[in-house]
Each structure stands twice: as structure tokens, then as C-alpha cells.
Amino acid sequence: MIANVLDGIVFGIQLGLWAAGLTLVYGLGGVLNLAHGQIAVISAVALAFGMDAGLPVLPAAGLALLVGGVVGLFLDLTILRPVYRLQGEARVLLSLLLTLGVAFIVDGFLNWRYPGRSLSLFIGGGAIEILGVPMRRGSLLASAITLVAFAALFSFFRFTALGRAVRSVIEDEEGARLVGIDPARMLRLILVLSGVLAALVAVTRSMVVSVDVQAGFGITVLALIVTVVGGLGSVSGALLAGIILGIVNVIAADVIGTFMSLVILLLAAAVTILMRPSGLLGVEE
Amino acid sequence: MLEVTGLAAGYEGNDVVEDVSFHVDPGEAVMIIGSNGAGKTTLFRSVVGLLAPSSGEVRYEGAGITGVPAQRIVRLGISFVPAERRLFPRMTVQENLALGAYPGRPDPGTTELVMDLFPRLAERRRQRAGTMSGGEQQMLAVGRALMADPRLIVLDEPTTGLAPKLAAEAYEALSALRDRGLTVLVAEQQVPLAMAFSDRGYVLENGRIRTQGTSAELADDPDVRRAYLGIT
Ligand SMILES: Nc1ncnc2c1ncn2[C@@H]1O[C@H](COP(=O)(O)OP(=O)(O)O)[C@@H](O)[C@H]1O
Numbered sequence: 102m103i104a105n106v107l108d109g110i111v112f113g114i115q116l117g118l119w120a121a122g123l124t125l126v127y128g129l130g131g132v133l134n135l136a137h138g139q140i141a142v143i144s145a146v147a148l149a150f151g152m153d154a155g156l157p158v159l160p161a162a163g164l165a166l167l168v169g170g171v172v173g174l175f176l177d178l179t180i181l182r183p184v185y186r187l188q189g190e191a192r193v194l195l196s197l198l199l200t201l202g203v204a205f206i207v208d209g210f211l212n213w214r215y216p217g218r219s220l221s222l223f224i225g226g227g228a229i230e231i232l233g234v235p236m237r238r239g240s241l242l243a244s245a246i247t248l249v250a251f252a253a254l255f256s257f258f259r260f261t262a263l264g265r266a267v268r269s270v271i272e273d274e275e276g277a278r279l280v281g282i283d284p285a286r287m288l289r290l291i292l293v294l295s296g297v298l299a300a301l302v303a304v305t306r307s308m309v310v311s312v313d314v315q316a317g318f319g320i321t322v323l324a325l326i327v328t329v330v331g332g333l334g335s336v337s338g339a340l341l342a343g344i345i346l347g348i349v350n351v352i353a354a355d356v357i358g359t360f361m362s363l364v365i366l367l368l369a370a371a372v373t374i375l376m377r378p379s380g381l382l383g384v385e386e
Numbered sequence: 387m388l389e390v391t392g393l394a395a396g397y398e399g400n401d402v403v404e405d406v407s408f409h410v411d412p413g414e415a416v417m418i419i420g421s422n423g424a425g426k427t428t429l430f431r432s433v434v435g436l437l438a439p440s441s442g443e444v445r446y447e448g449a450g451i452t453g454v455p456a457q458r459i460v461r462l463g464i465s466f467v468p469a470e471r472r473l474f475p476r477m478t479v480q481e482n483l484a485l486g487a488y489p490g491r492p493d494p495g496t497t498e499l500v501m502d503l504f505p506r507l508a509e510r511r512r513q514r515a516g517t518m519s520g521g522e523q524q525m526l527a528v529g530r531a532l533m534a535d536p537r538l539i540v541l542d543e544p545t546t547g548l549a550p551k552l553a554a555e556a557y558e559a560l561s562a563l564r565d566r567g568l569t570v571l572v573a574e575q576q577v578p579l580a581m582a583f584s585d586r587g588y589v590l591e592n593g594r595i596r597t598q599g600t601s602a603e604l605a606d607d608p609d610v611r612r613a614y615l616g617i618t
């Protein structure tokens with residue numbers, strides 16, 4: 102049981118960071134990026150290529166983060182242009198359709214060019230015991246990196262003028278414009294950031310399990326569920342929901358079976374929406 | 387300082403304000419009065435860059451600013467306080483004020499001025515904006531606008547939702563700002579307060595300027611007295 106909970110937490114904080122990017126982009130710009138998981142996969146592929154080409158792991162991981170950010174920027178500069186011309190529901194719907202299209206293209210391309218390819222980073226050394234449970238060093242390192250990323254994210258939003266500016270757009274876009282903040286520029290920044298975060302989780306995830314080229318949609322679906330449960334636009338909500346759902350996921354997979362765990366997660370999300378429509382830590386309308 | 391000529395603006399192709407011209411000189415306090423639905427908000431939104439005018443011209447300190455978006459207008463020295471205030475409800479008073487100075491750091495002198503003007507804000511630095519009373523939120527909205535160190539402040543019905551005593555206090559604060567040299571443009575339905583405060587005014591009816599004059603002239607105008615001051 103303790104082992105399940107610990108595994109769940111390891112998975113959950115990664116899930117939370119994936120969701121953080123998704124939820125920020127949605128909260129800030131009303132854009133639902135269904136290619137989020139594919140950004141992670143493209144970054145993982147970049148890392149694999151970098152290492153094949155003889156790069157040491159750290160520069161290769163840096164390359165992966167760079168690729169994630171560039172893909173985020175690319176989406177902002179290309180297919181999201183028409184989306185930005187719309188408002189409200191139409192904007193959400195068009196963003197959903199166009200990014201889904203991108204996701205299909207990326208998936209199709211990767212599956213055709215690199216079928217069965219996967220990335221796994223092996224972190225050597227013996228297991229470390231935590232609460233009597235032996236944990237692999239890869240899992241612990243991955244968790245540490247993810248938590249540091251969360252801490253950096255929280256500090257950015259709390260202590261920097263730029264972070265506050267991003268939050269102000271989430272809280273009141275017109276109010277933000279009135280103090281001189283350009284919402285479009287903040288959204289571009291956050292798309293780049295969410296790409297970098299997606300890449301970071303792809304890299305750390307590959308220290309725990311192997312990440313294959315078809316993982317994109319699975320990542321997006323999980324991140325979406327976490328986003329809904331945590332509350333749209335809330336990074337702390339994403340972390341909290343990620344940890345809860347990570348634990349639920351591992352226990353459900355262990356007790357009932359992996360095939361049911363996604364159904365259980367969806368149920369948990371549905372119950373959350375029924376009881377708290379704005380999510381655990383979302384903004385109440 | 388601000389010169390608006392033949393401005394028309396509206397929603398989905400239907401102009402609700404038409405052919406509006408007015409001006410504000412440096413150091414003046416100017417009011418635009420009109421009943422609910424006259425078009426005051428639409429006019430102000432199209433002046434400060436929240437709504438694109440369909441025709442006409444806005445000039446500020448000699449330069450054309452027609453259609454320039456709100457986020458750039460504020461950098462030019464015009465701060466707008468909308469009737470809905472548009473604060474950041476989950477942020478503290480202090481964070482709201484700091485954002486007013488974006489992208490710069492809050493200027494200590496300006497912060498002190500705001501705190502002197504509204505001591506309530508100083509007491510509530512760490513309170514979230516959304517949990518404050520209507521009067522305090524209005525103070526914060528004006529305070530946030532001042533943090534940008536504007537030369538012209540534009541306020542849309544600053545007394546919205548305020549009890550009479552607080553409404554009078556809001557105008558006292560505006561008078562204090564005026565005395566410090568700030569130029570003020572205000573839209574108001576509560577005409578007596580605005581009239582006592584301002585030098586000049588324009589009467590907006592059905593999206594057009596109907597009359598204009600000094601506040602004293604308007605106070606003597608029989609039509610204005612009947613329609614806006616409740617005097618027959
Ligand atoms: N967002 C909007 N969409 C469509 N019509 C609007 C909108 N806002 C205001 N109007 C209309 O424009 C006219 C002027 O409204 P407004 O500018 O708010 O006047 P005021 O501020 O003087 O009360 C009204 O007839 C109102 O119904």
C-alpha cells in the first residue's frame with residue numbers, strides 16, 4: 102500500500118506538471134491545446150536523437166527542452182493565429198479542432214518514421230529506501246526535478262513582475278490591458294513555457310518508464326483530467342489534483358487492473374465537476 | 387491635451403455614439419453627463435482603446451491615438467478606471483497596486499501618494515481585492531490607475547454602487563488629485579456631484595453631444611436642470 106502511494110506520488114507530480122502547462126494556456130487564453138502530449142513526445146524524440154548523435158545526457162536534455170519551447174512558439178505563431186481572432190466558446194472549439202489536427206499529423210508522422218521507437222533514460226545505482234519501500238534512483242531523481250520545476254513555477258508567479266502580469270491576465274484580461282499588459286504576449290510566453298514543461302516531464306518520465314512515440318494522446322488525456330479536477334488556470338490545483346489522481350491511478354491499476362484505471366480517473370473527474378464545477382482550486386465564477 | 391473629433395463607435399456595426407467631439411485641456415476637470423444608456427461607457431471605451439472606433443479621430447498631446455490598443459494608451463499617460471473596476475480579485479491590494487506600475491517597479495513616491503489619499507488601502511495592503519467592500523474596491527481601482535503615474539485620468543461613473551457618503555468622498559479624492567495637477571475626465575449619472583467637481587461638461591444624449599459649457603452654465607441651463615438635476 103505504501104509502495105503504491107509512493108509510486109502514485111511520483112507519477113502524480115509529473116502529471117501535475119503536464120497539467121500545469123495545459124491549464125495555464127487554457128486559463129490565460131481560452132485555448133485548449135490537444136497537441137500538448139505530442140510536444141512532450143517530440144521533445145523525447147529530440148533527446149533520443151541527441152544522445153544517438155553522441156551528446157551527453159544533460160546537453161541532450163537541454164536540447165529537448167529547447168525543442169519543446171520552440172514547438173510551443175511555433176503553435177502560437179501559426180495555427181493558433183486564426184484561433185486568436187475568435188472569442189469565448191468559438192475560440193475554445195477552434196483551438197481544440199486545430200491542435201487535434203496537429204496531434205494527428207505528429208502522431209502519424211512519428212509512427213511512420215519511427216515505429217516502436219521509445220526513450221528511456223537509465224539512472225544507475227541501487228534502490229533507496231523510503232518509509233521502508235525501496236525506490237529506484239530514477240524515480241527519485243525524476244520527482245526531485247519535477248518538484249524543483251514546480252517550486253520555480255510558483256516563485257515565478259509569486260515573486261516576479263512578469264509572473265504577476267501573467268496571473269493578472271488569468272484574473273481579468275481587460276484589467277490587465279488597462280495596466281499596460283498585452284494578453285497576446287503573455288499567452289505566447291506561456292505557450293513556450295508549457296512546451297518547455299511538457300518536454301521536462303517527457304525527460305523525467307523517461308527516467309521512470311519508457312516513453313514511446315505513441316504516448317502523446319495518453320499524456321494529453323491524463324493532463325486534461327488533472328486540469329479539470331484541479332481547476333482551470335490553477336497551477337497549485339494541477340499539483341494537488343495530479344498527486345491525488347496519481348495515487349488513485351496506481352491503486353486502481355493495482356486493485357482492479359490497468360484497463361480500468363483510466364475509467365476510474367474519468368469518474369473521479371466527473372464527480373469533482375458535479376461537486377465543485379470550478380475544480381479543487383479553480384476560480385469561482 | 388485630449389482632443390476627440392467626430393467619433394463614432396458601437397457594437398457589431400451599429401454605432402451607438404455618433405459624431406462626438408470634445409476636448410480636455412491640461413489641468414482641467416471635464417465631465418460627460420448623460421442618463422443610463424446614453425453612450426458614455428461606449429465613448430470612453432473607444433477613447434482609451436478598449437473598443438475600436440468606426441470613424442473619427444482621437445488625439446492626445448498632439449499625436450493621433452485613434453484605435454491604439456488600451457495596453458499602449460496607458461503607457462502614453464492616460465489611465466482609465468472603468469465602472470466595473472476590473473481589479474484582480476484574488477490578488478492582494480499591494481499586488482494590484484504593483485501591477486498598476488507594470489512593467490516598472492512601483493514608485494515609492496507614487497505609492498505614498500496613493501496611501502495618503504486612501505489610508506484604507508494602507509491598512510489593507512495584504513487583503514485580497516475581491517474580499518473588499520465596494521468603496522474600498524473603488525479606491526483601489528483609482529489607486530491602481532494612479533500607480534502608472536498618468537497625466538490624464540479617465541473615470542467611468544466612479545460612484546457606481548457607492549452609498550451617498552462614499553460617493554461624495556470619491557469626489558473629494560478626485561478634487562485632491564486635481565489640485566496636484568492631474569487632468570480628469572469623468573462620466574457621471576450622479577450629476578450634482580460631478581457638476582460641483584468639474585470646470586466644464588458635455589451632455590450626451592442618445593449617443594450625441596447635446597449641449598456643452600462650463601459647469602456653471604450647465605447648472606443654469608433649464609433643460610439640464612430638468613433632466614439631470616431634478617429641478618423644474
Ligand atoms: N457590449 C455591448 N454590446 C451591444 N450593445 C451594447 C454593449 N454595451 C452597451 N451597448 C448599448 O449601447 C448603448 C450605450 O450604452 P453605454 O455606452 O453603456 O451607455 P452609458 O454608459 O451611458 O450607460 C446602449 O443602448 C447599450 O444597450
Ligand SMILES: [Mg+2]
Pocket residue numbers: 426427428469542543
Ligand atoms: Mg456606463
